[in-house]
Amino acid sequence: MAELVLRNISKRFGGLLAVDNLDLDVSEGMILSLIGPNGAGKTTVFNMITGVYPPSHGTITYRGNKLNHLRSNRIIRNGIARTFQNIRLFKSMTVLENVQVGLHCRTKSGAFRALFRTPHQKQEEKEIIDRAMEILEFLGLVDYRNEYASYLPYGDQRRLEIARAVATQPHMLLLDEPAAGMNPRETAELMELIIKLRDTGLTIFLVEHDMRLVMGISEIVTVLDHGQKIAEGTPKQVQENERVIEAYLGTKSKERA
């Protein structure tokens, strides 16, 4: 069974059916991309998986556990992490602190032990910092560790978002338009980074508009249009699919309408 399984997922916002009866499987260790025109429902799918809101219909199963109606903080503990389309760093925290916050969800010390700095607590804090430094090293951000997150250049802010998500020690990473606003050089670096992350054993689930990135690294591409899955396959299969071309370019009659 696939790592993440979506069955008959629908999401209705008032009169709008944002996602319509979607089935989707994400297998362990692969890079899967979800693409589609604006408003196709891609981010809605991410929001349902990560508990921002529950699906109106259907089931989401992650490694055998049902995720519907769990709150985000519980879902994250199951091993799913995500980034957002718009950058959501903790701007008035340092780079290191941003990553530390991510790591804390995996540590045990409770509220009261934290108040009295026990030896155990100190040991754990030290481990957190070591681990945070490793992650920053891996993402090439270690030199910025004491800078405020808001002072980083744009591309590095995006990387810090990924670093923070990785810090929660996920098995699956959901990236929502990670290349948005990046220049070609930054996008190329991002592609390398995503492959590097996958090679550490992470499953990557991507929503992205940059087709060079999507077609360059995905093993499977799923195409959504008006909330429905219209195609799925290898990048090559999807690129040649009639319905996909139609959805992206529109038919002549649609164009005039």
Next chain:
Amino acid sequence: MDTASFIIQQLINALFLGSIFALIALGYTMVYGIIELINFAHGELFTAGAFIGIIVLAALQKTGFVESHFVITLILVFGMAMAYVAVLGVAIEHVAYKPLRRASRLAAILSALGMSIFLSNGMMLSQGVSDRAYPSILGIEGFSILDARITYGQVFIIVLSLLLMVALQMFVNWTKLGKAMRATAQNQTMARMLGIDIDKTIRVTFMIGPALGAAAGVMVGLYYGSVRFDMGFIYMIKAFAAAILGGIGSIPGAVLGGMIIGGVEVLWSAFLPSEWKDVTTFVVLILVLYLRPSGILGEHVSETRV
């Protein structure tokens, strides 16, 4: 009294009053930072702290414990007042604010006002309408710098409030829970997405803020020698002004705002008719908000929170 002594005396007064305002303002600013709610019941929590202090003190005085174990008495009085009010704070959050977290901002504010009236009346019924004398355990002994007279009680209160503020700063900056609080204040959705239990973080905020207010209540009782069920109101107004002045949501801002309000009030009382001193707070507040709407250390109001 010569000028130097006068300045020293007023400086101590300002530091004392400023610390009290700062401690109360911290409660407002922390709660606002995390759920964007002005906790109007905070003034009553401050008063409740003062009353718990008086109850504990009276009990200890009967047994003669105060004379034999002075330091333990202080720890017990402050500790129990803070602990009780911390529990009360969490209870209020659970009953009056949590059910309204997804409702409109106005609903929560009305609930806060209702809670304030409820607590105030509760204290009036249980503690009476008249001033209650606070056992004056801090005494009047002290020392002189030039001609300025400083009591050990004043020094104790100022040092204790500074210690509490430093402890809070350390907690917020260095502990896991403190970081979780800052993360939640900056972006709740994202904080939850990183595994932070938002409900727990809010509960902790509603323990720490009221506990600091309770400590201030005991200090006011010990220093001025009396408490009354409605004394929280004027402190609430001024501490609220202090929190706004410093930039609501900012912890260093609340301390700075408290110190400024305290300082201005003392300065005014030193030279001008003191019946008018309450006006100064608001004159300063209006001026600062006119020049810098987000407060002295406030973040830009326009920052998006989703």
